Amino acid sequence: MKYYVTIYIDPLVECFLDFKNQCYWQREDFTHAFLGLTKGKSPDELDKADETLRQEYLKNKEWDKIDQKWYEAKEPNEFNDGFWGFGTGIANVAESLIGSPGKVFNNNQYVLDSNIDKNCYIIKKLRSPQAFKPSNRCTLELSKEQYEILLANIKNDFNTTKEITPNSKEPINEEFTYKLLENNCVTWVIQKLSDIGIELIDDEYKVPGNLIDIFGLIKSLHSIFLKFQNIDDNLQSVKGARAFITWTRSMLDNNYICYVNQENLEKKIQTFCKKDIENQRYYESIKKFYDKASQLKSIYNKLDFRLESITKKFNTSIKGDFELIYFDRKDRQIKFLKASNDYEAIAIQDLDLSQKYNNFSASKFYPFVFIPKDEMLSRMLYHKYDYGNISQEYQKDRNEFYFNVLAGEKSDKYWSLSYHKMTKNLRKIHAS
Template identity: 60%
Template sequence: MKYYVTIYIDELLEDEMLKHVDFSLLFKAKFSQISKQIDFTHAFLGLTKDKSPDELDTMKFERDVKYWDYNLGKLVTFRKEEYMWYDTTTTNEFNDGFWGFGTGTGSVNDTAGKVFNNNQYVLDNNVDKNRYIIKKLRSPQTFKPSNRCTLEISEEQYNTLLTNIKADFEATKEITPNSEEPINEEFTYKLLENNCVVWVVKKLSSIGIEVVNPVVKDPSGLLMATKLIQSIHSIFLKFQNIDDNLQSVKGAKAFKNWARMLINNSLMQEIYLDEYKKYYNSENLSPEQEEVLYALWNITRVYETLDILLSRLITKSGTKNLKGTFELIYFDKNDKQAKLLKADNDYEAIIIQDLDLSKKYNNFSVSKFYPFIFIPKDEMLSRTLYHKYDYGNISQEYQKDRNEFYFNVLAGEKSDKYWSSSYHKMTKSLRKVYVS
């Protein structure tokens, strides 16, 4: 079964935001009533399983339309009506609901926040009746593919996310439109600082999803980032589909954090620059052009570079069903140590002084300056991938110099002890390698 989380953006233009407003209230100074009539752009999450939103859009759903029969003294079915799968307050075998964070009171800032279910509907925070009343389904544009961002996730990620969301829902359950105090600082709604987008980003980050720019705090900014979020996530899925350990929340979060540490890694920057030159058949870039490319280096470029490295392994393996384990290597700038993350150690960082190069997969990564080690499950496949790097017994001098050189490059330092064609090709530009 497949599992999906979808970011929805109910993006309203000015005329849509104000079309339900009674402006005569302005002259009566009833500003609190006006604020209740204004619809705001909003971001929220939807969770589906077995079927993606695109698939559910093509399915037929029906419900009973009932009326009260006074003769029978009960509700009876009048007819059936079709409805879109998201236009219902009940969950089903495919849909685990729509959830979002917003103001729980009549105020729109620095007030008690609340996590809502059925957040595909716009609510009236009715102070007079002290309850929430459904006003309408959100704008049709909200549910179009252009305004939603669907991400396939693992079963563990899905269940963890749903559990965390329901915990937030329960924590704010007692909030009503007349609540005077928020539950705590975490659930204090602040229009520009702790709003619907901040909540969405936190929930996705908590299960290891890269949201590109966590400082984005408005729905329009999140909408602009959705294409990049999908692109990055599709690359992570390639790693996750190969290594089952990355289906765990801990594994996914470790991968996300590791990739972010590669932003400040000069090794990855040089690989990116080399790939750019090959793609555009431009070996001789001016220093100014190179500086522009380095300035464009960001988390998106990190994932694009990882995708290139992984694609080479997949192509070389000759199979689309590659399975194995990834060990993730990085240089910790804070304590000046090379470290490794792997499932066998519960993704807790291990300080490494060297790698055993008698193991062909280690020798390959060190020789090719990969920031990860891939260990195939199939030994025959391992031989196919790494037969050129199976040196058998190696000298201590080779082991020492090769490791030292690899870790120096990883740290952004140049070493003269060992020179390889891979490194020479990667760093033949005039720019000195450094850690930014």
């Protein structure tokens, strides 16, 4: 069975009064982000099932059922584990600017009214049709463990805040204090997904509109992660998925692995944000974000290319273990992340190059070691790198060369064809 989480962005119809500036926020300026969890079928597949049912209802003249949608269900069912979101638990919007009791809601596909007299929430209507369109949602496939932990974490938040009502005066704690510009629906969504190892590029989104702008990139990066996860079952664990993010982010600012042309980046940003004194702070924050997004895109694309260079050698699907290697800038050490150590980082001094898979990665400057489950496939893949006993001098020089590249440091002392190809491509990028 496949498991999915979907981020939804709803452009709210109502206008909200800004008491501080005595003006109304327009509908396009005030949006809501929430999560939907489905299993067995993705939202796209459920939409298609709805359309099939609609044709049957038309044929049978069941007019009252024609417009029914799968996401209208208020109870969990075979495919749907509900819609969940974080928001203010009280009716006073002004208080949400400085901090109000926050609440995690179920059935968040519906807009609620806070009934102060009855001290309860009443379903007002289904959210706007736009919220459920493919353009406003980002569906990501999860492993069973990721899905179950995400759902458990959400339900825990729901139960923690269930005592919050429209008349509540105090939040449960700081974590569930809703602040419109700091701790809101978006930050909650990001936290829930980051906790299970989903790469969302930035950890500081505050506005749903900013998140929706990079749905395409989020899905692209996740699809590449899934290729690794489908080969290595260990990456289906939350620890494995989180380790993968630690590993990929360690490659940021390493020009051997990713490079962003700053001049081209600035031209792109200035198409929607002018660089001047008034906008300087905002401009720099935008530039920082797009620089990181561009680097991560480059990193994942290179990993995808290197993975494909392995998998294309076989006509069958391949399974195995990835050992992730990275340079820890904080303590300036090369470290391993692998399942056999529960993805706890291990500092290493040398890679044993008498092992053919280690020798392959060091020679090709791959930031991972891949160990196939099938020994026959392993021999086919690495037979050119099975040197048997090797000299200490080779071991020392090759490791130093390899580790320098992982650290992003220039190596004039050594040369290899793989290094030449890599630096040649890098020079082309710099010249472009």
